[in-house]
Amino acid sequence: MVSLLDIIGPVMVGPSSSHTAGACRLGLLARCLVGGTPEKARVELHGSFARTGEGHGTDKAIVGGLMGFRPDDERLRTALDIMEHEGLDYQFEKTSLGDDAHPNTVRITLERGDRTAQMVGASLGAGRVLVNEIDGYPVEIPGNLHTIVLVAEDVTGSVARIAGILADASCNIATLKLSRKERGGDAFMVIEVDEQPDESVRDAIRALSWVKWAFRLDKVGA
């Protein structure tokens, strides 16, 4: 469903909604995977991102997103200088992620303290994005709602326990997708919620013995 405010917006730093605003949103989503601004990042640009990214400020936008700047933050323009000033070690590379990858795709590998993560995401146009992969697991996360992603052992009642933790934190579930590769194999959950969950929600989910990993992604939509 098209929203009137998607058409009259977003307010953003130019020049391109896909190469600048969308790239910034992907950086914002990636930083959530390590719970804040990463100290180290390897940013691999694919397709049109690699080809015309510099002219569109895609590098500045991703770096700004990783540092927590939103698409309308004028600091995006000087994000590379700020990154250097802050002593952050972000490296850019051009890569090919194959013919199937969307033309505006980026793979970001992050480190913050003892936390590491890898995300693959695409900028679809008009500022909309889609996270395709987290730590090698295929996902589909548009990022316009707060999202929790987790991998757990395939145990009975797992959904009920997770739902309980969210209910205790007053988070209303908007959508829930559950998948597994095989019976008894890892179960993969993507849960979109209406309210922003506290970082303690992620910690509570991680504390469950059968949860292998869990991430919280804050919404980046308009």
Place this chain on the structure above:
Amino acid sequence: MYRALADAIRDAEARGVTLSQVALEAEAKDQGRTIESIREALRRALVVMRESVERGMIGDLKSSSGLVGGDAAKLRTGPDGPLANTPFRDVLARAIAVQEVNAAMGVIVAAPTAGGAGVLPAVLTGIAKARGIDDERVIDALATAGLIGAVVAERASLSGAEGGCQAETGAAAGMAAGAAVEMLGGSPRQVGHATALAQQGTLGLVCDPLGGLVELPCVFRNATGAAIAMAAIEMAMAGIEFAIPADEVIDTMGEIGANMDVRYRETAGGGLAATPTGRRLAKERLYEIKRAGA
């Protein structure tokens, strides 16, 4: 949101209200928000639009490649042409101003996209200034523009990569023309004709930016897009009716976009981007950007 402008026009006429009113009500219902909160978001968009016009008018900006910048100021202070001292010339300057801000990584409102962001603010704020129209009516006009853009997104496309420039500055011209006609007191039906008249004038328009950058011809195509919107507004306000309904003109734009060769859809493989000068400039400027970044 409405999928056909004809449905919105019918509802507005039946109730004797404006298109912005039915658009705001539809958005409120879809998104579970109040009309006042939607108008607040549009008010913020208008503030940013005005700021980007003013910023670009100063004339001191250069894009990252150095290909564009400083031309809005020429229309403000340069020698007169046949449109001297008219709102039309001011609208052209405003469209270029916003797009120069965009190319220099300044803050703009992507409406409908960043590449076509100059047309709507230029037409609405230019006319509002010339006619002394208050902000509340400009905000309503933005809702009407959003309705028209949503119909285009649903029936065709708002992406240059999918539909060429007819889907970006072309759609922006259709949105601006319809919105301005409502702002000037035109009927919902006149809004439809203005949209159709503007969109028909941009059918087939290709997206051919040098080096794939949102700079050239984008900055000037926003000015010519605004000019087409101004022509459509003048015709619709005079009572001219376009025989093909706006929805069908929009469908045609989508069909042309779907059949457009990929060279003409933002890939810099054809059009002005592929001219000898276009290729040379893109190569030189991209080299400059890389050197500056290193």
